[in-house]
Amino acid sequence: MFDRSIKIAPSILAADFANFGAECRAIEAQGADWVHVDVMDGHFVPNLTFGPAMCAALRPHIRGVMDVHLMIAPVDPYLEAFAKAGADVISAHVEAGPHIHRTLQAIRALGKKAGIAINPGTPVEAVAELLDMVDMVCVMTVNPGFGGQSFIESQLPKIARLRAMIGDRPVHIEIDGGITVTTAPWAAKSGADVLVAGSAVFKGGSADNPAPYGANIRAIRAAAEAALG
Ligand code: DX5
Ligand code: ZN
Secondary structure, rough: OOOOOOOOEEEHHHHOOHHHHHHHHHHHHHOOOOEEEEEEEOOOOOEOOOEEEEEEEEHHHHOOOEEEEEOOOOOOHOOOOOOHOOOOOOEEEHHHOOOOHHHHHHHHOOOEEEEEEEEEOOHHHHHHHHHHHHOOEEEEOOOOOOOOOOHHHHHHHHHHHHHHOOOOOOOOOEEEEOOOOOOOOHHHHHHHOOEEOOHHHOOOOOOOHHHHHHHHEEEEEEEEHHHHO
């Protein structure tokens, strides 16, 4: 069921890479709504993370939504592998190739929720013709590739424009990059409902000491919900 309540999606890019299974179990136990998995290819973005085998290995450790953010080009040859790995939402970048429409069709044909991600330099109007074929638009508020960067405030009017463009379609707005207790309210007020947060969720904790994860998630959620009044 679709709803616009605030959802916190910790990015495991900020987790302990030697301990991903336990980290996923810990953030869910501490109140995470979705688990955000950042896939990078060293080509579309200047960093490398992991691929479908890692997603498949994580799947048994995630009870809720596995939200896979593909920062790869080309993307189409790998969609089936990520679907088989158990992704619930698969997002591809509009900048990753000339045929995003075909990519989104392919994701839905695989029975998955389709997301479209846009970089900070891309106008939100780039998704205008795609809103009836997606379940989510992900607005990047940092240049993709690395965690721990600063939120790019110039993206806020884009989020508000996107919210108006979406109207009453059941399409989530996800914000990815630089979300903290300070920036989460801005994103929520502009119309976002899924807040990805890496460093701001994982700071101060570990799988063996997960209480800080819960405190961080609750603080981000409370700040975002307060902004909605
Ligand atoms: C950036 C990734 C983000 C990132 C968020 O390329 O898509 O998901 O990990 O990390 P923070 O919250 O640290 O900016
Ligand atoms: Zn991401």
